[in-house]
Amino acid sequence: MTKILIADDHTIVREGLKQILAETSDMVVAGEATNGQEVIDKVLKNNYDVVLLDISMPGRNGLDILKQLKIDKPGVSVLILSMYAEEQYAMRALRAGAAGYMTKESAPDELIQALRKVSQGRKYISPTLAEKLALNLEGGDEQKPPHENLSDREYQVLCMIASGKMIKEIADELALSVKTVSTYRSRILDKMGLKSNAALTHYAIQNKLVE
Numbered sequence: 001m002t003k004i005l006i007a008d009d010h011t012i013v014r015e016g017l018k019q020i021l022a023e024t025s026d027m028v029v030a031g032e033a034t035n036g037q038e039v040i041d042k043v044l045k046n047n048y049d050v051v052l053l054d055i056s057m058p059g060r061n062g063l064d065i066l067k068q069l070k071i072d073k074p075g076v077s078v079l080i081l082s083m084y085a086e087e088q089y090a091m092r093a094l095r096a097g098a099a100g101y102m103t104k105e106s107a108p109d110e111l112i113q114a115l116r117k118v119s120q121g122r123k124y125i126s127p128t129l130a131e132k133l134a135l136n137l138e139g140g141d142e143q144k145p146p147h148e149n150l151s152d153r154e155y156q157v158l159c160m161i162a163s164g165k166m167i168k169e170i171a172d173e174l175a176l177s178v179k180t181v182s183t184y185r186s187r188i189l190d191k192m193g194l195k196s197n198a199a200l201t202h203y204a205i206q207n208k209l210v211e
Contacts, residue, residue: 002119003030003047007039007065008054008081013104017052017081020108027115036060043073049119050099055082055089059175063089063096063152070097077118081111086129087208088159092152094133100124145207146192154191157184161197162204 004021006014006029018029030048033039035058043051051069055062066078077099082089090101099118102111114124125133147155160170171181185197194200204210 002027002049002115004028004115005031005033005039005042005046005048005051007033007051007057009034009058010054013054017111020111021115024112027112027119034058036062036065039065040068040072043069043076048076050115051076051078052081052115053078053098055080055084055093061152061156061174063092063156066093066096066098077121079114079118079124081106085208086126086132088210090129091132091148092155094123094125096152101129102126147203147207147209149191150188154184154188157181158188158200158204159209161185161188162201162210164201 004027006017008014008017014032021027021029031042031046033042037059039051039053039057042048053062053065057065060068062080062082066080069076069078078097080089080093080098080101081104082093082101083104085103086101093101099121100114100123102114102124106114117124147158150158156174157170160173165173167178167181167185170176171178174181188200189195192200192203194203201210
């Protein structure tokens, strides 16, 4: 029996996932977590086969949690289930050690198929993401778009600025100081060769990093 920890701060999402998994005979929801620290605590104290992890958790974001889990409990498979399109976070999640990446718009049978695959220690990659990975391999580093050179935290701040959030809002949401977020913004502009928030937003929309 595959034991699954559902990590999502929205009750309605967790309940929906439990209903989907209740219809399977080989999987059981063995725990739930609503924030990053709870995910780490529960994984350290219990034996789960798969963590079904939302990328936007309160406090530490999903990529931070994923990296921590890979250090503390490398044997557990982590399947990211996110509201963000693949273009935004899938490549970063896989590089950080995720066993797969799915959007919340995926069909229930696709989710079950992915969970079964990652519980066997394999990777789950959608056809569109597989194509993107292949193109990246062919192109090498010289064709990497500028945002691929950002750290995960810088990339997160870029997406938040581009979605219209003010520095203070970003600082509050990420539990950082306004000064730290401003430093991230300066680094992002510098690395990407851009001059303003408007330019960042335009870039993010062009590259489908924000809806």
